[in-house]
Amino acid sequence: MNTVIFRTAAPALSALMLVFSVFVMLRGHNEPGGGFIGGLIGASGIAIYSISAGAAATRRALRVHPITLAGLGVVLAAIAGFVSLATEVPFLTGLWWIFEFEGAEIALSTPLLFDIGVYAVVVGAISTIALALDGEEGDD
């Protein structure tokens, strides 16, 4: 499986998948996609890199331990909920901030922050599992 073609293509493929995963996550509210699917795509991208370059190299490339990413995701999603509390509406009520920027309509919202949290949890947790299975922690 670990052929020259795969090893050469894998980094480009992973990068592409990671970018695509963010795109899927962001378009999610109106088109098919969302944090969960995006996260799965992102995790697949990381897994492909890990298969071609090894778990240790992937860990180095990620810089932070993926479980940190998962924890951060839960925190972000929770923050999205607490923002609503601060404005005296029930926990996790969606708040929207829509404005024009350079002629494009930009919509920032707590559901978006929440979805980013979901994305981070899925990428983080699944990469954690895949990397832990792929190589021992002490390898790098």
Added chain:
Amino acid sequence: MPTDSFGQSCFPGLDDEIGDRGTRLGPDLDVVVALIALAPFIAALLAPWITRFAGPMAGWILAIVPAAIFATFLSFIGPVSDLTAIQAGLDWIPAYGIRFSFFIDGLSLVFGALISGIGTFIIIYSGGYLAGHPHQGRFFSYMLMFMGSMLGLVLADNIFTLFVFWELTSITSFLLIGFDHSRQAARRAAIQALIVTGGGGLALLAGLIMLTLITGQNSLSGMLASAGVAQQSGAYLVAMLLVVAGAFAKSAQFPFHFWLPNAMEAPTPVSAYLHSATMVKAGVYLLARMNPVLGGTQAWFWILTVFGGITLLLGGVLALRQTDLKQKLAYTTLGSLGLLVMLIGFGTKEAVLGAVLYLCAHSLFKGALFMVAGTIDHGTGTRDITVLRGLREAMPVTFIAALLSGFSMAGFPIAIGFLAKEEMYLALTSGVWPDLLFLAVMVVGNACMMVVGLLIALRPFLGEPRPTPHVPHEGSVSLFAGPVVLGVLGIVAGLFTDWLNRVVLSPAGASIYDGAVDAQVHLAFDLLNPAIWASIVTWALGIALFWHADNVRLALRRVGEGIGWTFDAGFDAAMFGLIRFGDRVTRLLHHGRLELYLLLFFAVLAVSLLAPLIVSNSLPSLPDWPVLTFYEWGAVLIAAIGLITVVGARSRLTAIVALGIQGFAVAVIFMLFGAPDLSFTQFMVETLSVIILALVMTRLHLGKADHRELEAAIRDGTVAIAVGAGITILLLVVLQTDLDLSLTELFQATSTPIAHGRNIVNVILVDYRAIDTLGEISVVMAAGLAILALIRHRAKPESAKKPRSTRRKEKAA
């Protein structure tokens, strides 16, 4: 911000906003009453710093808090002695009508004054007793937290407020008993107390909830207002037994009495405060409080009097057997609690007044005597009554304090202890048989306690001095301030009977008796009164026992050794039995064979899917043959080929990949039938499943192929087909019912205009049902963490031990 739920629930919210929504007695009262229970907690937070900076003065400084609370209680005397209950509180969970509410009537006021008043001296005493202890700050912190919990408990109106404070007293008691946590005995005693009182707390919660359902009231004041309703209910007996069980566990009534003597492992200020003057009286408080709601029935009478009586005798007799001062006092505390429970069980006016009087008397003399025992221990290094003699010259002030309290405990005239005994005997001198029997029990119990009181007041101080571990020396002011003041109060209170009748007895008696009580307690020595003869018999019996105290003790020791079994040992046996039982169950269920876990799991799934459908005879009719296009048939065919390959695959890797093919084919079908989100997810999940399964395979060092015996293959195949059939049939049933589309319509109608999203699936995930998603991602995160820990746990020892050789073996394999 007027009445939004957030603003109200952020208790204590001691700002003007809450004061504005004032209740019956002015806007500030809510805050004042809430502060009574909360101020000790605030002080507990500051205690370690105060101790660090104030050093030996810390006890005196911190004692300001309970003293201020005591003063606040005194200001409530006016309205309360007019029999007006003060009600106050803040909203807590308004949606369920749960309030952080308080209620002060005669009974709570007596308890509150005792807790804060004695607490003041206990805090001062702790400053001297634990002077220089490295964890003195922590000790103060625990003590003040306990004080706050106890005050909250006796002031609470709402049953949930009551329960929270009730459990807090158990927890702080656990921390205090186990304060000296380096000793095994202290740890064991702490856990034992927590299990017994905490278990009782659960019974109490169940009982209180049942009472709420019966009476429709979730506050004590509401229940008291509908007194008499519960007794008529069919569920009365169960509710009453649950409440009584909680109270008995807390107040160490037989058969839960064993934890209290063990709790003497705690430092002496704790024993004086928690395990004699206050916490153990929480159960008595609850029974007294519930007397109008639950009392007045035969069951209530017999349960309280019989168990109270047994506890009284048991405590009194066992106290005579001990040689340790604290143990002696602990057993007499058991006896006193039994006595109080018994009196509440009688429920007559005299009995109730006797109980209130004895409650005050006992808190005063027992708190003082415990402090005396601690001072003796502090000054001499021992608490063994067979060793201590002739301390009167070395410790004159302590001697006087001990005499005053011992006098009250023995029930000699003019002391408040005498008044209490007279009143309780008066309640039982009707001359009919159960009364006479209980009178006899009371006389014997009181005589035993009188002996212990005299022994502690006289034995260590009289006679020729004997050598003790330290050269005896008097305690500091902080050590004798409490015993002296409490001892003097115990005597003086007996002289101010008018004040006592009006301010303490009538209001508190009225709360328990549920009707006006006109207390007429007077210091009298009238030989025509039968009660005085009961007292005289008690004294005679007590003095006779005192004279032969050593012989009695030795005789009781022999009897105890003859029986050989104690409730304490029974508790241990029960705990170890529980551990062994847990071990057996775990071994039975967690045998460690993964394939059997899976088999069991799927077999149960199959049964739970199929059994209800077959039993209720709701199997679906066969659906029509589907009309599909050729490419849709193609996807179905690929899925089928994938499945056949999984079953027939020679190597595991082929099987995993084939499973992925089947999954992809299903994803294609989803796509063809217009569920792009679902199919998208399915693609990704299948991809990752194949990758992760393949990685797991490489870790597990399994054989290449999956060989199964014929029976195993048939067994596994049957379960697999049953689960598949079950899910298929269930889906067919679901599809043949009429779908309720109201949610779908709601989502379609609101998704774009309100939630700003055209993808309803995503809007449901991140907005409509975001809290579910929050839960799910937390689970995903936790699962990742758990798997990481598991793999690290497995990987570390192997690679640490023999990194080289195992690697080689892997390669060879």
